[in-house]
Amino acid sequence: MPIVTHLHGGANTEESDGYAEAWYLPDARDIPRGYARVGSFYDEFATKSVAQFGVPWEPGEAVFHYANRNRASTLWFHDHTLGVTRLNVYAGMSGFYLLRGGPSDLEAGILPEPAPRLGDPPGTHYYEIPIVIQDRSFRTGGGLFYPSSRALFDGFKGPYAPDSDIAPTWNPEHFGNTMVTNGRTWPVLSVEPRRYRLRFLNGCNTRALILKIVTDPLAHRPVPAKLALWQVGSDGGFLPTPTQREQLLLAPAERADIVVDFTSLPVGTELYLINEGPDAVFSGGTVGTDYPAANPKTTGQVMKFVVKPLVTADTSTPPARLTLPRFEPLGMAQHTRRVCLNELASARLPGVRPREVMLGTFGAQGKPIPLGWADPITENPAAGSTEIWELHNLTADAHPIHIHEVQFQVIDRQTLPVGVRRPPDAGERGLKDTVLAYPHEITRVKVYFGQAGRYMWHCHILEHEDNEMMRPFRVGPA
Numbered sequence: 001m002p003i004v005t006h007l008h009g010g011a012n013t014e015e016s017d018g019y020a021e022a023w024y025l026p027d028a029r030d031i032p033r034g035y036a037r038v039g040s041f042y043d044e045f046a047t048k049s050v051a052q053f054g055v056p057w058e059p060g061e062a063v064f065h066y067a068n069r070n071r072a073s074t075l076w077f078h079d080h081t082l083g084v085t086r087l088n089v090y091a092g093m094s095g096f097y098l099l100r101g102g103p104s105d106l107e108a109g110i111l112p113e114p115a116p117r118l119g120d121p122p123g124t125h126y127y128e129i130p131i132v133i134q135d136r137s138f139r140t141g142g143g144l145f146y147p148s149s150r151a152l153f154d155g156f157k158g159p160y161a162p163d164s165d166i167a168p169t170w171n172p173e174h175f176g177n178t179m180v181t182n183g184r185t186w187p188v189l190s191v192e193p194r195r196y197r198l199r200f201l202n203g204c205n206t207r208a209l210i211l212k213i214v215t216d217p218l219a220h221r222p223v224p225a226k227l228a229l230w231q232v233g234s235d236g237g238f239l240p241t242p243t244q245r246e247q248l249l250l251a252p253a254e255r256a257d258i259v260v261d262f263t264s265l266p267v268g269t270e271l272y273l274i275n276e277g278p279d280a281v282f283s284g285g286t287v288g289t290d291y292p293a294a295n296p297k298t299t300g301q302v303m304k305f306v307v308k309p310l311v312t313a314d315t316s317t318p319p320a321r322l323t324l325p326r327f328e329p330l331g332m333a334q335h336t337r338r339v340c341l342n343e344l345a346s347a348r349l350p351g352v353r354p355r356e357v358m359l360g361t362f363g364a365q366g367k368p369i370p371l372g373w374a375d376p377i378t379e380n381p382a383a384g385s386t387e388i389w390e391l392h393n394l395t396a397d398a399h400p401i402h403i404h405e406v407q408f409q410v411i412d413r414q415t416l417p418v419g420v421r422r423p424p425d426a427g428e429r430g431l432k433d434t435v436l437a438y439p440h441e442i443t444r445v446k447v448y449f450g451q452a453g454r455y456m457w458h459c460h461i462l463e464h465e466d467n468e469m470m471r472p473f474r475v476g477p478a
Helices: 042-053 085-090
Strands: 005-008 073-079 094-099 128-138 178-181 188-191 195-202 209-214 229-234 237-245 248-250 255-261 270-275 301-307 335-344 356-362 368-371 385-393 399-403 408-415 434-437 441-449 453-459 470-475
Touching: 073 085, 073 195, 073 255, 094 128, 094 195, 178 301, 195 248, 209 229, 209 301, 248 255, 335 368, 356 453, 385 399, 385 434, 399 441, 434 441
Parallel strands: 128 195, 188 301, 335 385
Antiparallel strands: 005 073, 073 094, 128 178, 195 255, 209 248, 209 270, 229 237, 229 255, 270 301, 335 356, 356 368, 385 441, 399 434, 399 453, 408 441, 453 470
8 A cells, every 4th residue: 555644733735745646555565566656746856855954765665754843742643545544543553752841831740641651661651642533444354444335334335437427435424333432442540549641532433422430321411520621731732821711622633632630530430531522424513412422331431441550649730720831822814815614516426425524715705615636725824923714614514624734723613694793712723734624614824824835724524535525735835
């Protein structure tokens, strides 16, 4: 399979960003004659990288250089190959990339630590734990199952292209029936009666998560939370202030830095991290009223906590008393840019939708213009500029929108056409690189474009991204 690695949330030069058309194949002997071994931007970026860093790219590899200029934050990496990102990530190509230190971090000992590190001796006790949550389906023999057509999505069994305009292998969304946490199905974590720092990542292809810690994982939804989730950070590092939450909404690719206090629980207590998001694409609303929760027996459970005896004293600061690093908001914007999110139905088969999902811009009289990956670039901010992007979601789904190379601020949301503006959620008041754009709403973000280059913005529902809901943009002169 082709591959190109993207450091999600990183501020990197274009040749190290993981551009979707800079993929490459392994240096294998069995590639058939006539097959392309690299994507259309691989050679250009290889030349630029060698000129800048002096390290050649050998066949079957790319050498990326990460400047690590971000604030201390929870980043992650994943494959980003054009058209097959959903398959490569589903197969396991993803992982954490944690940045520490500098003025945007806290001094050692203020938050729970240590975190897992290579070379730790057996039996090391960890109090900072990265947790990636994914949904998967498995065959009876243990291999991964991924649908080969959209028949499981909406029952459509053809005709496919070329006898219609419906792609034969694209599945509009995919929801696994098994929850996998750090590579294990429904794991159990032993915790001491003390505080823990849990760094959550939603690594699902499509599924939005609504996380809670409860006593009964099978209880009728919504379930009252047993422990608070103190959020101290989001995609781009620490928030301005800690915020106490009963539940945590995470769209695909979003991260949250959470402190959970198990101090008051007696040894032997069993608690569960559950998911009250739907077994379908998320569109907003309230569980039990606007949508049914995930199956409590399967996708409604994530992992289990069991309280064991205290091993070491907890010297970390209670989250309610934390003073987080100073947050510097972005400066004044010089330009406002209107873009749109679109869903296209089949032009040949009545009632069959979506045919594809697309980003786009607006034309005369405010008419939306859906655009594909190969259409000319329409977003071309100047290097060093700050812009407001208005994301007009014209579809019935909530889409997690990711803009490469930047961390942005969420300004507000507004229902279409002229609703009242509402401020961002408390957990969105720091820096973000992925924002949930709700259906039939405008989501506004303020973006600083710090370096020139060719990058991408897209929906992070990977099935959407792989069928046209992704666009290139260019910072600086075209």
